[in-house]
Each structure stands twice: as C-alpha cells, then as structure tokens.
Amino acid sequence: MDQKVLAKQISDRLLAKIADFVYQRTGIRLSPQKKALLSNRLRRRMRETGHKSFEEYFKYVQSIDESDPEWDAFLQEITTHETFLFRDEAHWEWFQDQFLAQLAKDARTGKRPRKLHIWSAACSTGDEPVTLACCIAAKLPNAHLWNIRILATDIGVGALEQAKQATFGTRAMGRVPEEYRKRYFTQLDDQRWQAKPMLTRWITYKQHNLLDPMREGPFDLVVLKNVLIYFDVESKKKVLAHVTKAMQPGAYLLTGAAEGIANIRGPLKRVYPWLFQKPGS
Ligand SMILES: C[S@@+](CC[C@H](N)C(=O)[O-])C[C@H]1O[C@@H](n2cnc3c(N)ncnc32)[C@H](O)[C@@H]1O
Structure with missing residues (x-):
C-alpha cells in the first residue's frame, strides 16, 4: 500500500x-x-x-x-446540507391540498383559531421553511388574518446565516412552480432568486440541537426531513421524544421517506410512511 x-x-x-x-x-x-x-x-x-x-x-x-x-x-x-425547495412532491401536495385545506375549513367553521405554528427542524439553508411559506401564501385563504409562525432551526450556524438571506440558486429553485416563482420571489440575476418579505416575515431562524428539548411550541406541524437518517436508534428515540412533546394534540410530523422511525414512533399514529399524527385534537 x-x-x-x-x-x-x-x-x-x-x-x-x-x-x-x-x-x-x-x-x-x-x-x-x-x-x-x-x-x-x-x-x-x-x-x-x-x-x-x-x-x-x-x-x-x-x-x-x-x-x-x-x-x-x-x-x-x-454534516450534509443537501436541500432544495419543494423537495418530495407528495409532501407538498399533502401540505397544500389536505393539511391547509382542512385547517382553513376548521377555522371557517369555528373549530379552531386562525393560528398556524410550524417547526422546520434541521432546515439547513432554509429551502424548507420558504417552501412552507410559499404554500401557505398560495393556498391559505386570508393568510394575512392568521397568526402564522414558522420556526426554522438547525444545528449549523453557518447554514442558518445562509438561510436568513433567503436567496436561492438555480438548482434549489428547480422544482418551484413557475407561478410561485413569479409571485413570491424576486429575481436578483440570471442565477439567483430571493424570497419576498411576504414569505420571510413568517419565518424565525434559530440555532437548535435536536438532541436538546424544544422549549417553544406547541406546533401544529413539525417538518423533520432527511436528518434522522444519520442518527442511530437511541438518538432517533431521543429526538422523537422531544419532537412529540413539542407537538399539539392532533398535530402532524412530516418526515423523510426513509428515516426509519416506524417502529420507534411511540404514541404517534402512522398516516403515510412519511407522515405521523399525535393522538387527540
Ligand atoms: C440533509 S439536511 C436536511 C435539510 C432539509 N430538512 C431537507 O430535507 O431538505 C440535514 C441538516 O440536519 C442538520 N443537523 C444534523 N444534526 C443535527 C442536530 N443534532 N440538530 C439539529 N440539526 C442537525 C444539518 O446541519 C443539516 O443542515
């Protein structure tokens, strides 16, 4: 050798x-x-x-x-920071056509207040929280009347600094529907787009280690994608316990398709291989 x-x-x-x-x-x-x-x-x-x-x-x-x-x-x-807007089409279809539609209906019929708190855990360079904001702006009627907050966290300070710029390159923007691109982004040059303040005003960025308890919440939805794949079972269990505690009864947990949590999900009910719900409402 x-x-x-x-x-x-x-x-x-x-x-x-x-x-x-x-x-x-x-x-x-x-x-x-x-x-x-x-x-x-x-x-x-x-x-x-x-x-x-x-x-x-x-x-x-x-x-x-x-x-x-x-x-x-x-x-x-x-760590791996790989991410892009509208990653995993099925997840965003569910979020727009089912989750937001049901939320709007429940608010209309007085079943719930006009409040939506989401946690984008391990958000990397911010593509995921901006995708959430895009969908809300497009699909939640009268979004301006709602109390909306998207908490975007990651362990990496450098990744969060980039996330705060809310500026995305051609590759990250590849799956953003044309209509959303026009409505919600400002083109800075031929390779960069910036999310408009109408999206970023809902997002708060914060450094957070998933192994630590989350002190904020409770959240109506937690998005925890493509990070538990790097964890072993013990760490996954620890993170899931913190996440479940931070969820409102009836809230959803949206994960990657291969996070390997089906057998350690505790009280969470499996809706799809990538979607879980906390009991109660
Ligand atoms: C592959 S990215 C996932 C980004 C986004 N969720 C997605 O699916 O496109 C994984 C992120 O997890 C973060 N991460 C790794 N370990 C973490 C920990 N213990 N606590 C919080 N974030 C962590 C990394 O810094 C990285 O930004």
Whole structure:
C-alpha cells in the first residue's frame, strides 16, 4: 500500500474517537466508510487553523465550546446540507391540498383559531421553511388574518446565516412552480432568486440541537426531513421524544421517506410512511 496515502488519512483509532465525540454532541453516526472523505475535509480545517496533525486539530476541537466559529466550521465538514425547495412532491401536495385545506375549513367553521405554528427542524439553508411559506401564501385563504409562525432551526450556524438571506440558486429553485416563482420571489440575476418579505416575515431562524428539548411550541406541524437518517436508534428515540412533546394534540410530523422511525414512533399514529399524527385534537 502507498505509505504517503496512508499518512494522509486519519488512523482508525482516531476516527473512532472523533466518531464518538460527534455522536455525543450531535447524534450523528459517522460511517467508517467515509474515512477518506472525512480525512480530506478535516485537512481543509487543519490548513485554516494551522494545525499540523489530525490529532492536534481534534484536541483543539474538543477544547472549544459550541459558540466558537471553529465548532461550526467543523460541523459543516461532517454534516450534509443537501436541500432544495419543494423537495418530495407528495409532501407538498399533502401540505397544500389536505393539511391547509382542512385547517382553513376548521377555522371557517369555528373549530379552531386562525393560528398556524410550524417547526422546520434541521432546515439547513432554509429551502424548507420558504417552501412552507410559499404554500401557505398560495393556498391559505386570508393568510394575512392568521397568526402564522414558522420556526426554522438547525444545528449549523453557518447554514442558518445562509438561510436568513433567503436567496436561492438555480438548482434549489428547480422544482418551484413557475407561478410561485413569479409571485413570491424576486429575481436578483440570471442565477439567483430571493424570497419576498411576504414569505420571510413568517419565518424565525434559530440555532437548535435536536438532541436538546424544544422549549417553544406547541406546533401544529413539525417538518423533520432527511436528518434522522444519520442518527442511530437511541438518538432517533431521543429526538422523537422531544419532537412529540413539542407537538399539539392532533398535530402532524412530516418526515423523510426513509428515516426509519416506524417502529420507534411511540404514541404517534402512522398516516403515510412519511407522515405521523399525535393522538387527540
Ligand atoms: C440533509 S439536511 C436536511 C435539510 C432539509 N430538512 C431537507 O430535507 O431538505 C440535514 C441538516 O440536519 C442538520 N443537523 C444534523 N444534526 C443535527 C442536530 N443534532 N440538530 C439539529 N440539526 C442537525 C444539518 O446541519 C443539516 O443542515
């Protein structure tokens, strides 16, 4: 084997230590198969911070607290931020045609107040909360008379800073229906669009680790997509307990199709493989 290549990679022992540290802090299970990728990514951080070995850099990361910018830079290298507007068509069809339609009907018949509180948990760069706002603006009659709040959280401060800009590139905008694009976005140049204030006024961005209890709520809907796939069963259970507690009776939990929570969903009722409901109303 090429010694030079070996020397450039994290040792298995150190990888296990880093994986354990990341797991304790975030719930994410780092896959040993990603050793080469992780080595490359951490080498980038070593260059930036002037550390000469993986060991030295990891000691430094262990010594800083979570408000240190390097903690966020480290997190950015180990987490996946992949997201885009209107990701998973079926979810947005359900949200617009069933969830919002039922909500409007219940408010019209006096069954519920005109209040809608949603939590977009692990929102990455903000594509998901803006999609929620787009659908509400398009489909909820008299939305201006409603008390609407979308809490958008992520563990990554850098991702949230980007989310607050509410600016999206061609790829992220790819699935936005043409009509919505025209009505709810301002085109900044031929590659960038910005969500209008009529959408962003509903959104509050906040840093939050899913392993911690959520102090706000209760929410009528929690959107928790494409993040539990990186967690093991114990962390998933912990997150689900916090999320369920933050949900209003009768509220929905919208997840990714492959989050693996069907057998650990506790009191939540399964509606679709990606949709769960808290009992009561
Ligand atoms: C792949 S993105 C998902 C974005 C969006 N929900 C979607 O489905 O398009 C995963 C996000 O989870 C966040 N994340 C990872 N661990 C987290 C934790 N413990 N608490 C909160 N967010 C976390 C990452 O920072 C990343 O932005």
